[in-house]
Amino acid sequence: MPTATDTRARLLVAARQAFADLGYGRARVEDVVARAGVGHGTFYAYFKNKRAALAALISENATTLVDLAGQPWRPGDVRASLVEVLGGLSDLYDRDADLIALWTEASIQDPELGQVLDEVRRQFVARIARNIEHAAGQGVTRPVDPLTAATALAAMAEQTMFLRAVRGEPLDRDLTVETLADLWLHALYR
Amino acid sequence: MPTATDTRARLLVAARQAFADLGYGRARVEDVVARAGVGHGTFYAYFKNKRAALAALISENATTLVDLAGQPWRPGDVRASLVEVLGGLSDLYDRDADLIALWTEASIQDPELGQVLDEVRRQFVARIARNIEHAAGQGVTRPVDPLTAATALAAMAEQTMFLRAVRGEPLDRDLTVETLADLWLHALYR
Amino acid sequence: MPTATDTRARLLVAARQAFADLGYGRARVEDVVARAGVGHGTFYAYFKNKRAALAALISENATTLVDLAGQPWRPGDVRASLVEVLGGLSDLYDRDADLIALWTEASIQDPELGQVLDEVRRQFVARIARNIEHAAGQGVTRPVDPLTAATALAAMAEQTMFLRAVRGEPLDRDLTVETLADLWLHALYR
Amino acid sequence: MPTATDTRARLLVAARQAFADLGYGRARVEDVVARAGVGHGTFYAYFKNKRAALAALISENATTLVDLAGQPWRPGDVRASLVEVLGGLSDLYDRDADLIALWTEASIQDPELGQVLDEVRRQFVARIARNIEHAAGQGVTRPVDPLTAATALAAMAEQTMFLRAVRGEPLDRDLTVETLADLWLHALYR
């Protein structure tokens, strides 16, 4: 006895697969319902239209990323903190590469959705900036503009993970994490 | 009497505008020919299909980016070199934000085109890696894996510029360039 | 505990409302069941399909009209009879404007139903024709073809009431009734 | 060499046929283009959507009716005038029965179009009212409210013609015209 929630969840999983396989633009609703094993009309019982499924997919996963950056860096062992954060980010990208790619496409195809995602990114950057400010308050960093530096460092991490997980650049996971941690560390700290 | 070359060039400019305004996916051939001021059928006298126009647009501009990173860093004043390179990159992004956005979309919509662009990026990264190796040979850098570091640093620059020029993040041009140069410098050098 | 008859009656009322509000063509079964406060499937426990509900609605109200014209005109005061009949017709239209409009739509959308309604109208006309013939037998009318005249006079009354009640023409109720009675009277009688 | 105008005209004729045969609601765009002998997309090159074709069909024929009633009644021979007007109306209905039926359906399906058609009818009625007022000014009519009487008499003619031409009531053309003329004449004149 599949419940309504089951069906919706199945449709979301199917949508994620279909959008990942074909891209949101080229994926047809038929591709989604075929993967979900439901009829054509069922899709529209749960989503107003194709775009709404994308929006649901995005918004219901949007917090994952920002949550990850939430942990404050431990002052005692900044490098270990960074390795931990960046390692977690790497694993997130490995796990959700399809969603990340979708995120990128969604930003292009749907400006409104792009705004939502920009906001998520801004929160992610803000948490890093807060960490930088905190470290700066302790006098252990070089003088940098926290927000600009945070943007740049987040960009470095994000885009590197993206190239590795989504675009398939042959970068070793651990080496990448270690290197990024090193670069962050020396870029910021005295 | 417009020559064939003129018409083709007009179509490419029009395509760039249309694709930038509407996104490649939503731009219709009619949007392109309207901007070019030519008839509908003329488009197909110069391009096999819509995709071919995108490919031409990409490939005929692809060298701009990679060329820019070509200059070796001057050992005497690395920071000035970096500021110069990054400033040029920033200006490139400001000027060609529409093309960059198109690049991103093209990578998604057209895997084959994505390969081409990945190759461009790889060359860009390779030049940076060569610069890193060169500096490492002089013993002035910390020990890093040149390719991984180059990927990460290029990613930082690219993505930061992207956020600023394409996604409209309110980052000051000079502060961004200076900050990026600083981060690169201290991330790499002893 | 609503009985089956209750539910059916509620559905008919709801159907009449929904069809009146939206037109039969654009009203969805969902609009009907929502107004009736019953589940979607319940509709099909009482009606074979959407069309059957329309047919029931029409046929179960079809007699109202024809009954009204049933009274023979009182020879002693023809004008008062006409005012009475036409006034009743006017009130009927005011009360059942939605049904009348539905009748019109049903005739268009469903030829078979159109036949039913044509038959109702024919009976209405036939009763008028009989009144005309009766009056003619008494030698008080001008020579007219009873059926043609009855059709025309019925058409005048019907359509005028329709314009007033359904299409919203700003005609005063009493003036209209009086005028119609006068026109009928002088059109027919010497 | 079919010109653009040809194609549009062919589509309008085809739309009229298809809408008449099947009713606007049930006629598919495919039914129209099949009759016009053109491709599916061609329809949308000439009409924004299906509704626009209906609107064009209606508005481009809306004047026919009102023009017909334009002739003033000749005072010398009112009856002959009425026979002429009503005969013309009858022929119009015989010729354009499909359009008239469509008019009715359009009023139901599309309130906005209904407004347009109400306005046409109002003009028709206004011309009749003017004729009545003119006759009243000469003291030859019984006292009636011109607008109400005009509405009623127009309704009689319209609806009778409608029943004959559209709903197929077996009424003889000449007998109907003569009877209507008689009824109008005696209804109005002393």
Added chain:
DNA sequence: CATGAATGAGCCTTCATTCAT
């Protein structure tokens, strides 16, 4: 070379109807 009318495959979306519970 240039044109733009014509094409038709393809996709999103609606909604009357069914049926397992």
Added chain:
DNA sequence: TATGAATGAAGGCTCATTCAT
């Protein structure tokens, strides 16, 4: 009887592409 989730046929509309002139 009552429910409402599920169905899928059907149809409106778009737009890349072709081709006769």
